[in-house]
Amino acid sequence: MNMNPWTRHAMLVLAALTMLLSGCTTYVTTQVTAFSEWTGSDATRTYAFTREPDQRNNLELTTYERIVANELATHAFRQVDSAQARYLVGLSYGIRSDMVTVAEPVYYNPWPAPYWGRPFDPWGPWGPFPTAYVNQSYPIFTHLLGVRITERATGKEVYHVTARNSGAESSLVRAMPYLARSALADFPLGNGVVRTVKIPLDKNAGASNETAVPAAAASGPAAASSAKVAQ
Template sequence: MKINRWTRRATLLLAALTVLLSGCTTYVTTQVTAFSDWSGSDATRTYAFTRAGDQQNNLELSTYERIVANELAAHAFRQVDTAQARYLVGLSYGIRSDMVTVAEPVYYNPWPTPYWGRPFDPWGPWGPFPTAYVNQSYPIFTHLLGVRITERATGKEVYNVTARNSGGESSLVRAMPYLARSALADFPIGNGVVRTVKIPLDKNGGASNEVAATGAAPAAAPAPASGAKAVQ
């Protein structure tokens, strides 16, 4: 899917503001897009991970599979040998870096000593003044996770979800728990759903168990999974 240049600039600018306000941020925001033809039941949610030929000994992929497996287990999926699995789960992932330039004001105060002016007017009538603007560049990183579920016997694709977020985090492995939890929140969601998922951080800086999702679904939304909160 191609994104026109104005949409991309707007996305990068929003990500830049996220970096600037990172000190106040208490959650990670992820955009999720899903396509679904899901009809499975809890009793048949057995699966195995599938890989391309050149990924058989990929330690990075093994790490991400464990993260996704934890999220699948929360939705009654059980990992088994490939021969016994009803579904095959394939992962795609990546990270891209960009630089965003933001014009920031430089302030000048011609009266460095305290000004005893009107109440609630600590600067008085003279300042500080934005006398110039300086361009500051910030690195922005876009993280991506795709989860594709197919029926092993027929090869039919039954669920395909993509999660994407941006910010100042340069490590994909640190972003992966948020991507995986966002991608599979309230599984299964309707076909063609695009929504935003926010995962709060706990007091130690880790991911909270609470998930808040916003966005319109073309079909009736399923009940949220345990520990998740959906806001339509």
């Protein structure tokens, strides 16, 4: 099959980009902030979820509680009836949408193939040139999860952690597994710790089984852990 020069180079570019992207892993990056006076031991980690009166029959909150419960279980927490629980766990959550505007270049290539430029044509000294910039607007969504742990007997707050991330995902329920896993990674964190957690993106929009990789260094003391977060 005969191809004109432009078609040939377009196919070369597409093939090269496909090869580059196929070896990449996409991560969900979440900022986590913790405040802590935690002194509990594994033997005392019994808890029950607590709700405000207007949240009694909230199915959305029930869904998020199940996700958080799965993460708490990995840290030796055991869910019991509220009358027997040492701790009460309350959740707060939300999503906010904004528009971001980016100036993107418009490219023009005045020379025909094969001189289309590196790296796709190693012998070509020239490539496409930006001739103008066009403003493009895109929606961005910020997702938030807060987990507050109090002592049932005294009402004293002993742990409060928030997780926040942003991206093109418009569904809070799809973002929630990443928020919950990030918020409770390396529990308990020290007081005033701010850190970044990176979790591999799962194709089914759920938390991946892969170990999260270190992200940017964060301030404050942190508990030792074998996985999930940067120190």
